[in-house]
Amino acid sequence: MQKKGFDNKKYLEEQSEAILKRAKKFGNKLYLEFGGKLSNDLHAARVLPGFDPNVKIKLLQKLADKCEIIICIYSGDIERKKIRQDFGLAYDTQILRDIDDLHAYGLTVRGVVITRYKDQPVVDIFKTKLQRRGIKVFTHHPIPGYPNDVDIITSQKGYGKNEFIQTERPIVVVTAPGGGSGKLGTCLSQVYHENLNGSQAGYAKFETFPIWNLPLNHPVNIAYEASTADLGDINEIDYFHLETYKKTAINYNRDIEIFPVVKKILVKIMGNDKVYQSPTDMGVNRAGFAIIDDIICQEAAIQEVIRRYFKYSCEYVVGNANKKTMKRIEQIMLGKLDLHAHDRKVVTPARNTAKLSEEQHKGHDGIYVGAALELKDGNIICGNNSSLMHASSAIILNAIKFLSDIPMKIDLISRNVLDSIRKMKIDILNTDKVSLNLEETLIALSISATANPTAEIAMDSLKQLRGCEMHMTHIASPGDEIGLRRLGINLTSDPQFASKNLFVS
Structure with missing residues (x-):
């Protein structure tokens, strides 16, 4: 019997309370960017023994009468048939599976947003397929100067050109089959339109990893770096949070780098410069508070790093990973944790x-x-x-x-x-x-x-x-x-x- 290091029940209670509290802060209209996998989060289950791979779905079930879901997909990922490695499914196929899963759990899918759409014929076929099955499809086009030209982004030439998605419930979860799908842009576009129409609405991010209240070099956080070696994600101390609150919190480089831009956009839309002071402020993740045995989680995370090493090694010989990725995973495995293949x-x-x-x-x-x-x-x-x-x-x-x-x-x-x-x-x-x-x-x-x-x-x-x-x-x-x-x-x-x-x- 596998020992447990994570308490699902406690996590569900804390996480649902945190989301409801954040929605209340914005007049009960929150666009919540859902990072990571919506269902079958096997990485989290491996590094946090006891974590239910479908706990996010169960979280949404707990909030079912208060939430609805928007799914994003980048048009370029449809064109090149990008594959999600854990299930071997293309992103567009994964969306069909996700919609089926969400419907099976009695959850409301408001529609699918195709981001950075450029009238591609292959994308139009996917769009038609969804529409003929009764799924609403919306398109968002590339915005000139994105993400740095805040004036253009927050104007009729930017978010103003995007289709506005009419939603009914206080919490709108924005999810995707993988990274780079346009979740953040979709959330901020919706917040722009809501405020333009005179309705108060806000944004928050729900991302399981890295866990902000674990140490920077905790194996669970290092395992996240290993899982994104191909993306080059690096865990860092959130210096915005440290400067404002004098408390150490962990985030990853891309969120820290983009935070000043996101804050400018939110301030421009909402007219409130006190909304968020750090990337960690934007998050609502409570996973760290549900760890009940840190040693068990550390051991599990160490094994996950070795698994990722083998995964990338195989992808390299197949031709799906490059030398930069291999150098990164070796640096994490050997340099940070002094691990070797035989440690598995x-x-x-x-x-x-x-x-x-x-x-x-x-x-x-x-x-x-x-x-x-x-x-x-x-x-x-x-x-x-x-x-x-x-x-x-x-x-x-x-x-x-x-x-x-x-x-x-x-x-x-x-x-x-x-x-x-x-x-x-x-x-x-x-x-x-x-x-x-x-x-x-x-x-x-x-x-x-x-x-x-x-x-x-x-x-x-x-x-x-x-x-x-x-x-x-x-x-x-x-x-x-x-x-x-x-x-x-x-x-x-x-x-x-x-x-x-x-x-x-």
Whole structure:
């Protein structure tokens, strides 16, 4: 059983109270910029053990009668099909998923804003798709001189040209599938129009990380830097806050750098230079007050930094990360925390398994993949690839046998089922990839479970793998990665390809 370092109940209570209090400050009309992931915030769940990945959705449910939601997406991200790495979904597809999730929780989505829109044909297709499904779509165009020319921004040539979104409830949450989507600009545009129409409205920011009331070099805050190594975010002391209140607070460089501009815009719109004195003032984050065991959170954050190192290393060899990103993550991991790959418990067993497999098959061509999985009780399960199945398939079957007290020599998947799948792959699908990936293996297991009580018992143990740690010596195939993600396993891989082929289906 994983130890908890974070109290969700306390967090929900404190966070909802803070948001309502901030809305009251602005005459009960608050545009709240929601940073990070709206749902399935797996980073937060990993570094704050006990954090519910969907706690933000539950927070909105708690405020359901007082809030509505606007979702932003940058037109350029639609054009280039930008991918959200945690789920492998393009930003535009992620929005469709987010809307479904929000509706399922009974929350009101007011509409989608396409920011910096330039009449792109691909963007128009996405816009039409949403509109034909009954979703309101608004467009905001680029503003000349943004973000520094405050006079232009706060005029009819700036925010004045944007479509105003009519809202009804006191709290309007503005969210997005990822950074750079235009959340801040959308919030300030709405505040501009509200004040122009004679209605009082204000702005605030809700961002989980960095946690402002933890020390600058606390592992949880360093883990945030590691998660944004590709963006180059750096945690800093909020010197505006320190100067005004003589108290240390932590924020990140982009928010600190842009604060004087944001303050000028708010002062110009609202005519009140006392609204905010620091970037930390703008925030309503209460996550730090819900940490109940700091040591547990520190240990979890340290492991997250190593995970991020492996993630960026794999992205680099694939071509999705550059040398600057690699240099940054190495500086964080080695320079700030003096961590090494072997500090992740499953790395050495996985590498030893691959080495042993290679020695056993000496003289045979092939790539030998090793995998290691740490169960909740600390036991390490190992597995390797074979002509029959991928390493991830083997290790999952080994793990559920162990959890179900089934001898390793017992086959969970019927030989007839395996032969039938192999025959279909060769004779019908015309593929030479006969070895089963994890997705295929799980389907085969479920088929076998209909006639094999032992397989059925083992299949029930799959639920116990959620949150477990796993390492592979080679980059997982798409079918393996999807299967592991659905099982909720935290996977890392060495930056090596499991095949000599350039194309992997």
